[in-house]
Structures are given as structure tokens and as C-alpha cells.
Amino acid sequence: MNYSIEYEREEDGRWLAEVNELPGVLAYGKTSDEAMAKAEVLALRVLAERLDQGERKPEPITITFKAA
Template identity: 60%
Template sequence: MTSTCPALTGALLLAILQAWEVCMELTIEFDREDDGRWIAEVPELPGVLVYGVTREEAEDRATALAFRVLAEQIEGGAIHSRQTKTVCFA
């Protein structure tokens, strides 16, 4: 006896992929201090606020810190890795 698997239709396949692919969208907000330093903050993750000499450096530091915070939250059980298959910075 052989088992058969029904063909996945386009709509069903799309629904499965959408359920699997979860994108956590994070925003990086920028500001500039009077002394010229750049501040980058990810408001969705409390405490993710960094300084940089340039905007690009501040963005890189904010991105790195955001990933560290997410890793700690996953390791600590605050969020599950299946909730964060993709992280998008807007």
C-alpha cells in the first residue's frame, strides 16, 4: 500500500509559508546631539539606544544590540525563536 500526498495548491502553499514565515519588524529612529554624535534607538526593544560618531556607526551599533537583546529574550524564554524567523529593520 502506498500513500499519496495531495498536491499543494498555490493558495494552500502560500498560507503555509505565511504561517511559517514570521517577520518581526523593528524600527531604528535617529537623532543628532548638539555635539554632533548620532543616537539610534529601536523603540520596540526597550533599552536599545546607542551613540555613534556617524549615522552609519549608530545604525550598526543599534542593529547589533537589537540582535543581542533578541538572543537573550529567546534564551530566557521571553520570546520563542519561531516568533522571529525574520527580523526586518525599517
């Protein structure tokens, strides 16, 4: 499954990164790299939890980054 992380700078200067394919998976950071890294870690945690709970079967994943 492919996942994309979209990121943009907020008015207050923070960066927001969001994984659209996983509702609720978003993270803030001081830099775009920090926000994307946090979102990627959170996405992997969510996927691991779903696998652990038997909600998903294991499959290869690809994560790409897109500027909003």
C-alpha cells in the same frame, strides 16, 4: 516582527540611534551609520538573550531605518 531604528544628530555632534520597539536599546556613534550599526547589534543581542531565556519564540525579524 518588525523593528525600526530611528536616528538623529545630537547637539554635541554625536548621532543617537534607538529601537523604539525594544526599550533601552539605543546607541551613540560618530556617524549615523556607526550609531545605526551599534543599535542593530545591540537589538540582535537583546533578542538573542530573550530567546535564550525562553521569553520569546523564534520568529522572522525585519529591521528598517528612519531618520528622526
